[in-house]
Amino acid sequence: MKRLLAVTLGILTAIGGFVDIGDLVANSETGARFGMRLAWVVVVGVIGICVYAEMSGRVAAVSGRPVFDLVRERLGPRVALANLAGSYLVTLLTLSAEIGGVALAIQLATSVHYLLWVPIAAFVLWVVLWRVKFEPMERVFGLAGLALVVFVVAFFALDPPWERLADQVTTFAPPPAEDWGTYGFFVVALFAAAMTPYEVFFFSSGAVEERWSRRDLATERVNVFVGFPLGGLLSLAIMACAAVVYEPAGIRVDALSQTALPVAMAFGKLGLAVVILGFFAATFGAALETGLSAGYTVAQYFGWQWGKLVRPRQAARFHVVVLVSILLGVALLLTTADPIAITEYSLVFSAVALPLTYLPILIVANDRDYLGDQVNGRFTNALGVTYLVIILVAAVAAVPLMFLTGMGG
Amino acid sequence: MRIDFDLLDRQIVDLDGYLVGKADDVELGVGEDGRPFVAAVLVGHHALGRRIGGVLGRCMAAVARRLHATGDPRPLRIPFDRVAEVGSALRLDVRHELLDTPALELWLRDNVIGRIPGADDAGR
Amino acid sequence: MGLGAVLLALVLIGVRPQTDDGFRSAVETGVQDAVSSVGTARLAGQTALRDGTFASYESTVLEDTRESVATALSDLAELPVPGQDSQKLRDEVLPLLQESVRQIGDLGTGLAEDDRATATEAVDGLAGTGEKLAAVLDGLR
Numbered sequence: 100m101k102r103l104l105a106v107t108l109g110i111l112t113a114i115g116g117f118v119d120i121g122d123l124v125a126n127s128e129t130g131a132r133f134g135m136r137l138a139w140v141v142v143v144g145v146i147g148i149c150v151y152a153e154m155s156g157r158v159a160a161v162s163g164r165p166v167f168d169l170v171r172e173r174l175g176p177r178v179a180l181a182n183l184a185g186s187y188l189v190t191l192l193t194l195s196a197e198i199g200g201v202a203l204a205i206q207l208a209t210s211v212h213y214l215l216w217v218p219i220a221a222f223v224l225w226v227v228l229w230r231v232k233f234e235p236m237e238r239v240f241g242l243a244g245l246a247l248v249v250f251v252v253a254f255f256a257l258d259p260p261w262e263r264l265a266d267q268v269t270t271f272a273p274p275p276a277e278d279w280g281t282y283g284f285f286v287v288a289l290f291a292a293a294m295t296p297y298e299v300f301f302f303s304s305g306a307v308e309e310r311w312s313r314r315d316l317a318t319e320r321v322n323v324f325v326g327f328p329l330g331g332l333l334s335l336a337i338m339a340c341a342a343v344v345y346e347p348a349g350i351r352v353d354a355l356s357q358t359a360l361p362v363a364m365a366f367g368k369l370g371l372a373v374v375i376l377g378f379f380a381a382t383f384g385a386a387l388e389t390g391l392s393a394g395y396t397v398a399q400y401f402g403w404q405w406g407k408l409v410r411p412r413q414a415a416r417f418h419v420v421v422l423v424s425i426l427l428g429v430a431l432l433l434t435t436a437d438p439i440a441i442t443e444y445s446l447v448f449s450a451v452a453l454p455l456t457y458l459p460i461l462i463v464a465n466d467r468d469y470l471g472d473q474v475n476g477r478f479t480n481a482l483g484v485t486y487l488v489i490i491l492v493a494a495v496a497a498v499p500l501m502f503l504t505g506m507g508g
Numbered sequence: 509m510r511i512d513f514d515l516l517d518r519q520i521v522d523l524d525g526y527l528v529g530k531a532d533d534v535e536l537g538v539g540e541d542g543r544p545f546v547a548a549v550l551v552g553h554h555a556l557g558r559r560i561g562g563v564l565g566r567c568m569a570a571v572a573r574r575l576h577a578t579g580d581p582r583p584l585r586i587p588f589d590r591v592a593e594v595g596s597a598l599r600l601d602v603r604h605e606l607l608d609t610p611a612l613e614l615w616l617r618d619n620v621i622g623r624i625p626g627a628d629d630a631g632r
Numbered sequence: 633m634g635l636g637a638v639l640l641a642l643v644l645i646g647v648r649p650q651t652d653d654g655f656r657s658a659v660e661t662g663v664q665d666a667v668s669s670v671g672t673a674r675l676a677g678q679t680a681l682r683d684g685t686f687a688s689y690e691s692t693v694l695e696d697t698r699e700s701v702a703t704a705l706s707d708l709a710e711l712p713v714p715g716q717d718s719q720k721l722r723d724e725v726l727p728l729l730q731e732s733v734r735q736i737g738d739l740g741t742g743l744a745e746d747d748r749a750t751a752t753e754a755v756d757g758l759a760g761t762g763e764k765l766a767a768v769l770d771g772l773r
């Protein structure tokens with residue numbers, strides 16, 4: 100019974116924790132511009148994150164080593180340092196975007212300008228990281244993030260035009276008002292929103308901190324294979340709501356307030372309150388994860404003591420990296436750079452940086468020295484290599500598409 | 509055992525699993541029979557900087573030389589005899605308290621993290 | 633080397649003299665922004681009139697949308713006009729944008745002061761302006 104409860108909690112946390120500012124922005128933007136024509140990308144991305152998270156969770160549980168620890172071992176100090184620089188900058192950009200998302204969510208609830216909330220949100224974020232235990236921290240925000248299920252209900256309540264949406268789902272080409280360039284750009288952005296590197300740094304480091312062993316592998320797989328796809332369903336619902344409300348009117352989405360509007364149209368004030376709570380929980384939870392991940396990447400490259408299980412005094416360098424990263428994220432926002440634009444850039448560069456960490460994990464997942472009998476099977480390897488190709492294509496295409504379309508135009 | 513594949517860049521943990529550092533470099537010795545052996549594992553940005561090389565590596569080593577607690581800026585040297593197990597990590601047979609704390613950690617502990625309330629509270 | 637060429641190309645694109653085509657594409661961007669903002673303000677206004685939102689949300693949405701149209705307006709107003717066709721296009725679009733900014737402002741005041749008549753009128757006005765803007769956008773594509 101207790102076991103069942105733990106598994107259920109794990110799944111619910113995975114669902115609620117799946118969506119972050121990148122998903123909120125990318126899914127409603129694409130829903131508004133392409134209807135459900137890019138729904139397939141979310142499916143491809145969710146399968147990808149399942150493959151990646153399962154491998155890195157298995158590596159962490161069996162070898163006791165998190166992702167970035169292995170990156171340096173497999174790539175050598177020089178390539179791994181370049182890798183660290185790339186991964187850290189992307190995580191930092193994402194952290195900044197999440198803090199901006201928290202501030203925007205509070206603005207929707209208070210009408211006080213988001214820039215005033217940025218320092219406050221960042222301070223509370225740091226206090227939570229400093230004082231709150233790992234597990235309750237993850238649980239509370241993951242579960243509160245489930246408020247975003249309101250998008251699924253709202254979609255049905257909006258009386259969607261089923262035939263048109265079904266047509267769009269099965270159309271693999273841009274609508275008349277868009278071209279292949281913008282189509283490609285949003286394919287990459289959506290894919291990156293589903294497969295963000297920090298999720299895996301966090302996931303595998305969490306597995307090491309919670310001392311997962313081979314016995315926990317079954318639980319880990321259930322969390323990943325049930326939780327992430329259901330989280331992907333939330334992403335699709337966000338896209339679908341935008342597709343129903345905005346796409347027919349030719350309205351583009353470039354603000355978080357627009358992402359929330361379909362729910363208000365369906366359920367009024369109560370729905371709006373729930374969705375704003377969901378925004379807050381999703382972005383704050385993701386800010387915690389990215390803040391820690393920034394520390395994890397640096398500490399794991401250099402071999403420093405990291406994590407929340409030891410006294411902060413014993414992991415001084417790790418805690419300094421986390422603190423400095425939050426300050427840098429705040430500084431970027433205080434230049435008055437638009438948080439939504441920061442989010443878009445973070446997605447593009449996530450796509451660029453993804454192969455850097457994916458490849459070493461794929462290699463180690465095949466290494467019997469680390470994994471013994473738990474190495475990848477034939478099916479996992481086929482999937483793993485297929486995704487390596489997809490990830491490489493997205494990484495190569497991301498920056499040219501960004502310039503070609505001017506961030507999607 | 510291959511030094512480049514099985515030793516270098518591995519995580520080093522102490523008796524209790526505390527993370528000591530990475531095997532940034534190794535020190536080789538030559539035995540009486542003329543065969544080389546691994547004498548010690550070196551930990552620190554000086555050692556790492558030397559291996560990375562180039563401008564960046566020199567900078568890293570220079571910073572590490574500046575940051576020293578004892579006036580003796582050298583990497584932490586752990587004799588290979590102290591390594592009890594070579595696996596996915598190098599496990600030592602001593603506690604980390606017996607090894608020198610890296611200068612950067614010491615400085616940040618005393619001047620930054622240690623001054624924040626709650627720094628001594630048990631792990632979370 | 634490659635990066636240098638890309639940067640150079642970007643600079644050249646940025647400083648090349650304005651043409652009718654360039655002006656047209658700038659107008660298209662501005663009108664697209666206005667269609668999005670006016671449409672969003674209208675939907676938010678309708679929802680607010682059905683008592684579906686609360687004040688902090690309304691003011692945020694309306695401020696965002698008003699600012700977006702105002703930016704498009706000032707961008708277009710400052711753009712040098714390269715030719716006769718562009719002048720005609722500009723004369724068609726600028727009043728619509730001014731109208732949008734005013735209507736979104738009215739909607740905000742109406743909702744804030746609980747003046748349903750003003751708010752309803754603004755929503756209806758936005759629907760009309762939105763249609764005109766959408767027609768202009770269709771013509772530009």
